[in-house]
Amino acid sequence: MVLTIRDKELVEEDVITRFKKFLWDFRDKKTGVFKYRERINQMALMNQRSLIIDFNDLTLYDRELAHLVEEAPDRMIESASKAIRELIAKEYPEYVESVEKFYPRFRNPSRILKIRELTSEYIGKLVAVEGIVTRLTKVEARLVKALYRHSDPECGAEFYYPESGEMGERIEKPPYCPVCGKTGKFELVLDRSQFIDWQKIVVQEKPEEIPPGQIPRSIEVILTSDLVDSARPGDRITVIGILRVMPTSSAQRGTGRSVFSFYIDANYIDVQQKVLEEVEITREDEEKIRELSRDPWIREKIIASIAPSIYGHWNIKEAIALLLFGGVPKILPDGTRIRGDIHVLLVGDPGTAKSQLLQYTARIAPRGIYTSGKGSTAAGLTASVLRDKTTGEYYLEAGAMVIAD
Structure with missing residues (x-):
């Protein structure tokens, strides 16, 4: 089979051979280990169908092949899938027969775009965007x-x-x-x-990337197979996938303008910041925390570590430290419940570092969202009721307070 990519003809068998050479021969410079050869052998033992490939490794080994993956991802990913199948079949032929398809997943792309930078010139190409997950649908079966x-x-x-x-x-x-x-x-x-598992998420621009006076933009991302449930609302993620278009409701009915909406068919999801419940405390971390708790000056050290570049404001920093640690809910003898969450309201003259203190707090909080007058999410501060363009069902989209809670 001959693949034509930008007026360049490539024999599919040659492309598969190049992927096989890369996966089998690439050696990590630091450790000297055949990186992907070991991962491929582990796939059959651990019943895995996806192989994560570092884009930097592919660029280092075969720059032209890496460029082709960006320019014609559909064909290149299919060829890489066949290469993985052939390599696994050498050692584990019975396992290969039980698997319908293997998935090459590319991470660490050469360039990361902003959501508002996605234009029609990237349709059909491999793109990467960063953002915050604001909506997640239930897992469904796709034929x-x-x-x-x-x-x-x-x-x-x-x-x-x-x-x-x-x-x-x-x-x-x-x-x-x-x-x-x-x-x-x-x-x-x-x-x-x-069938394969299918799920849709909505990824929105990070608050710090929104231009002044602009409403944050978002894009739908389709997750399939083992990518479903890999991210939750509030997670900061990097999405690597193929930019595609789908017709609007008027175009589907055959009426109106021939306008199409962008969406990303995800190839890999890299969760940069997980929610608080997923943060694992190791034994070493626990020993360090207990050691710090015995320090008689630990209170002062914590307060001093809050926005250290800002001089003074000792009482305000103490209040922010208490906010970050939180409290314990209490129930009084008469049944009255006192919540454990602590709220802080800063009031002061302009130029007294209120916004700087807020931004610092948002950066270190596990699910912190910094919002201002220019808008936080398309749903506002709380939530909004929207209608799914594909299914017609109504859903709630979380706002900044819900995501940050």
Whole structure:
């Protein structure tokens, strides 16, 4: 098979061979270990289907191949998937037969774009954007290969469609029976068709990247297979995937303007900042914390570490430290409940470092969101009711206070 990419013809077998050489021969300069050879061997042992590939490694080994992955990701990812399958099949042929598809996942891209920098010139290319997850749908099943039964009593054959590749966004019916060659009625056998997990998230610009006076922009991201549930609302993530377009509601009905919306078909999700519940305290961390707790000057040291570049404001810094640590909910004998969360209101003249103290607090809080008059999220401070363009269902989109809570 010949692949034509920007007027350059490439034989698919040659591309697969180049991916195989990279995955098998690449050696980490620091450790001297065959990095991906070991990972491929572990995939069968740990029942994994995805292989994470560092884009820097691929660029270092084969710069042209790395460039082709960015320019024609659909074809290159498919070739890389076949290369992974062939390498695993050498040692674990039985495991390969049980897996429908392997997924090469690329991380550490050469360039990260802002969401508002995504334009039509990037359609069909591999892109990377950073942002905050503001919405997450439930996991659903997406049909990738349908099993059809020919209803003709003289035939009754069962076959998968499409024969190669995956089903598109809409269910496609076969034009004819591949066994008898006749047209007619085809029955979809759902319980024997092939599905993958499917989920949609909405990623919004980081607050610090929003230009003054602008409303934050967002983009939908589609997660499939083992990427589902890899991020939650409030997480700061880097999304690497293929920029695609989908028709608006008017274009789907065949009326109105031919306007399409952007979305990213995710290849890899890198969670930069997880929520508080996912922070793991190691034994060494616990010993260090206990050692600090025995320090008679620990209170003063904590206060002094709050925005150390700002002179003075000792009482304000103490209040912020108490805010960050939080309190313990109490229930009085009469049943009255006193909450453990602490709120701080700073009031002062201009130029007294109120915003600087707030920004510092937002940076070190696990789910801190800095918001100002220029807007925090499209949902505002609390939440807003929106309608899904694809399913038509209504949903709540979290605002800054919900995400930061």
